[in-house]
Amino acid sequence: MSIVCTIFLFLLTVSSAFAFAVPKPPIVRQLSTSVTSNSTASCSANGNPIDDCWRCDENWKDNRKNLADCAVGFGRDSIGGRAGEFYTVTDSGDDNPLNPSPGTLRYAATQDQPLWIIFDRDMVIQLKQDLQVASYKTIDGRGNNVQIAYGPCLTLYKVSNVIINNLYIHDCVPAKRNALSSLGGYSDGDGISIFESRDIWIDHCTLEKCYDGLIDAVNGSTDITISNSYMLNHNEVMLLGHSDEYSGDRDMRVTIAFNYFGEGLVQRMPRCRHGYFHIVNNIYREWKMYAIGGSANPTIFSQGNVFIASNNQFTKEVTKRESADGDEEWKEWNWKSEGDEMVNGAYFTPSGKEDSPSYAKFSSMVARPASLLKTTHPSVGVLSCEIDQAC
Ligand SMILES: *[C@@H]1O[C@H](CO)[C@@H](O)[C@H](O)[C@H]1NC(C)=O
Ligand SMILES: *[C@@H]1O[C@H](CO)[C@@H](O)[C@H](O)[C@H]1NC(C)=O
Secondary structure: OHHHHHHHHHHHHHHHHHHHOOOOOOOOOOOOOOOOOOOOOOOOOOOOHHHHHHOOOOOOOOOHHHHHHOOOHHHOOOOOOOOOEEEEEOEOOOOOOOOOOOOEHHHHHOOOOOEEEEEOOOEEEOOOOOEEOOOOEEEEOOOOOEEEEOOOOEEEEOOEEEEEEOOEEEOOOOOOOOHHHHHOOOOOOOOEEEEOOEEEEEEOOEEEOOOOOOEEEEOOOEEEEEEOOEEEOEEEOEEEOOOOOOHHHOOOEEEEEOOEEOOOEEEOOOEEEOOEEEEEOOEEEOOOOOOEEEEOOOEEEEEOOEEEOOOOHHHOEOEEEOOOOOHHHHOOOOEEEEOOEEEOOOEOOOEOOOOOHHHHHOOOOOOOOHHHHHHOOOOOOOOOOOOOOOO
């Protein structure tokens, strides 16, 4: 009897401790010797225009909406919920996705009016169905450790003006395709799935270990920036473009900037189809297959990145083409590397016209020298900002 009782009390203690202590997100470990630094400071003019825009402000908490003016790249016009009220999520639950309770993230994110959504504490949100975020929303996890995990995750379907900041999104699983599908059911296990949407900015998120992609943007989505995020431990990282046949993605424009593609990543950082992809000032560390790939004639402009190859002699190439007709076809695709720093034998195979006007036309932001990335510790992924201090 007393043993049963002890075990029961033990379980109770463990489960309540588990309920209250939200595990910390991973942080970037020391980089290889060629990239050294001990500074995690952010607003010290390290040349990151997004961070320099708000992180030095000791009152960032009272000025949260200033963030909406800090975006760069193709997603820079996304205003998120700037025109709306603040809404504070107080309930980590998702008991009734069809009729969500006030206080939950689902309730806030599915309202019609613009909202700037914040959180009252650290929490892990395990969704029952993918959460279809409505237009004109900011989900702002700054100041808390907010995780979306162990269930279906976020979907942006036919929306515009969404900002997602400072969320740790991991262990996402496919949505159920059932009676709830009017409210979701689109995600096949991505961290963030973007369909037919525009003016989207994803910044300072940490993403890992999802069933399908970490972030996929398809079906005519465009004007997207993915920045300052830390991705790790995943196979197919980012898919941009639905299929080779789907011409609706011809005008897709995506900026990938200041991200850290860290340990345990295999391929698709990103994998592009059609469209225009500006890949600027990211650090890529030891991909297991390739870093940047594509098919169906995408334009890829890689500028000011640091590519650190692994010691495997077969995976030194940054790029990969999937082309039914082989060289004949892909040699026409405009892929260019400018000012990238290649470490440990990494190499980028360019193609197309070196001076194609499309590079100037679709240059979405100014690249900083890659050497700057190597002198500061990458301040990426979710931030542990203290209230009342510069972040
Ligand atoms: C660490 O920071 C100090 C002070 O900024 C600097 O002098 C030193 O060179 C840095 N060390 C490394 C390894 O970057
Ligand atoms: C995306 O486009 C394809 C091809 O037209 C279509 O089959 C699919 O249903 C679309 N997906 C969504 C979620 O609308």
